[in-house]
Each structure stands twice: as structure tokens, then as C-alpha cells.
Amino acid sequence: MKIIPLTGLVAAPFTPFHPDGSLDTSPVGRQASKLIADGVTGAFACGTTGEGPSMSTDERTRVAEAWVAAAGERLRVIVHVGHASIAEAMALAAHAQGIGAAGIACMAPFFFKPGSVEDLVAFCAPVAAAAPELPFYYYHIPSLTGANLPMVTFLAAAGRVIPNLAGIKYTHEDMLDFSACLRFDGGRYDILFGRDEMLLAGLALGANGAIGSTYNYMAPIYRRAMEAFGRGDIAAARAEQARATDIIAVMLRHGGLPAGKAMMAIAGIDCGPVRPPLHDLGDARRESLRRDLEPLGFPIQT
Numbered sequence: 001m002k003i004i005p006l007t008g009l010v011a012a013p014f015t016p017f018h019p020d021g022s023l024d025t026s027p028v029g030r031q032a033s034k035l036i037a038d039g040v041t042g043a044f045a046c047g048t049t050g051e052g053p054s055m056s057t058d059e060r061t062r063v064a065e066a067w068v069a070a071a072g073e074r075l076r077v078i079v080h081v082g083h084a085s086i087a088e089a090m091a092l093a094a095h096a097q098g099i100g101a102a103g104i105a106c107m108a109p110f111f112f113k114p115g116s117v118e119d120l121v122a123f124c125a126p127v128a129a130a131a132p133e134l135p136f137y138y139y140h141i142p143s144l145t146g147a148n149l150p151m152v153t154f155l156a157a158a159g160r161v162i163p164n165l166a167g168i169k170y171t172h173e174d175m176l177d178f179s180a181c182l183r184f185d186g187g188r189y190d191i192l193f194g195r196d197e198m199l200l201a202g203l204a205l206g207a208n209g210a211i212g213s214t215y216n217y218m219a220p221i222y223r224r225a226m227e228a229f230g231r232g233d234i235a236a237a238r239a240e241q242a243r244a245t246d247i248i249a250v251m252l253r254h255g256g257l258p259a260g261k262a263m264m265a266i267a268g269i270d271c272g273p274v275r276p277p278l279h280d281l282g283d284a285r286r287e288s289l290r291r292d293l294e295p296l297g298f299p300i301q302t
Helices: 028-037 057-071 086-099 117-129 151-158 175-186 196-205 215-230 234-253 257-266 282-296
Strands: 008-011 042-045 076-080 103-107 136-140 165-170 190-193 209-212
Touching (some): 008 215, 042 057, 057 086, 215 257
Parallel strands (some): 076 103, 103 136, 136 165, 165 190
């Protein structure tokens, strides 16, 4: 399979829910249009930001369908199919291929965890094989899965048994391992950086693409940082990264993912509440979040 690398910014979109918590795919078209207008190149659906693990398999297929339909040829849609059940992950992978997604990704099972790289490859291989025509990305996020294994070793082992292995969504702070993955086998694999607040560090090590949640509403900042880095203006790139980091600090102070979803509404697209065990901010905390963001120039203008 010829793998076309993902480059630039790939947003991990929020999944919209009605106030009662039921799925609402009606905002997806507006979400996709905003990403396109902001220069984003792809969408990573049903991942952490999209609350994939909190949705049923049926809901996840409906979200994937909505994103593929909304994206058309304008965005490359990578569908996250990771699940604690290998059978469900395989079904989601086959569905993603059937609807014309650009690729699939899979995180490690997070209840019964793989204890070795070999265990992880044994889980991923049949999932990838369920969508043999699509590029397969392993989604490395040990802070949530608990599977903290060396990814450069994973690439060596998985590359022997997963023909459609495309690379890794690398959401971890181990920059030594990240750098080794970028350079492995002559840079054969597509290693996408997954920590928005450290994007500039990823670029410095050689990343060409990144997947993140704050690209939903801050893509212009990161795009300017990447452009400045590309022309060698490190001071300008640092300034843009610092602005993004300051905004992320406010988001984290107000609750992380629930605050990020509230920021999407402030940016003009209300994606509704988060699902338990996450909990919404409430009116007072939303207003406090808005006040704290205003001095930082949020919402961001293209």
C-alpha cells in the first residue's frame, strides 16, 4: 500500500450531543466547514476529544458517517476504532473502510492492558486486517490507556505483520522515543505529534503533521507557528506557540476536555454537553472561562 502522509494540522473534533446526552450529528457540517476555512487538513473522529470510548458502536458508526459525508474531498477523515473489545474494534474498522474513510486508528485496550509490545501487536493486527485497504495508525496515549510501551519497538514488530501500518498518533511526552520513531527505517512511518502545547518541540524534531483538540478553534495560531518555523523565524514560532500554550493553560484550569468543548461553543459551534463521568462546567463556570479567555484574544480570528 502506498501511504500518503498526513501533514499539517489534523483536528480531533468534538462529538456533538443533545442537551439530554443523546447523539446529535447536525453540527458536524459546520464543524467541518470551520476546519477547512482555518486551513486544517484532516479530522480524527471518535478519539479522546470526540469521547469515542463513551459512545456505543452504533453511535460511533453514525459519527464516522457524518464526518466522511461532511468532509468530502476537502478533509482526510481518520476514524478512531479503538475499543476494549477486539471484535467491536474490528467491526468499526470494517465500517470505516466501507464508508470511504481515509484511514483508521486504534488505541490500546485500556482495561485488560497489553503487557508487552508483542501483546499490543497481537491486538492491533486483526483490527488493521479488518480494513486492509486503509492506512492503520496506532494511537499512543499512555496517560489514558496505561499502555506505556516503546513505540520504536512497536514499529519494528508491527511492521512485520501489519501490511497497512502507516504510523502513530503520538500523544506522549517521551521525545527520545518520538524522535526515534521519526527516524526509524529511514523515516518510513508517518509519526503525528499529539501534544498541542508542545507542537513546536515536535516540529524541531522533524514532525510534519500533528493531531490535536485545540486545532478545532485555534488552528490559525498553530498554522502561523508552523509557517514561521518553516521559514526559520524561530522567534515568531515561539510567540505563536506561547499564545496557544497560554490559552491551553486556561482550558486546563477550567476542567480540560469539558472546558475545551465549552470553548468550541464560544468559538461559534455549540457541540452540547460532555458525557459522564465527565461533567459540564455550568453557566457560572462557562462565564468565568469566557472572561479568562478574552484577554488572550479568544475566540481566534482566522
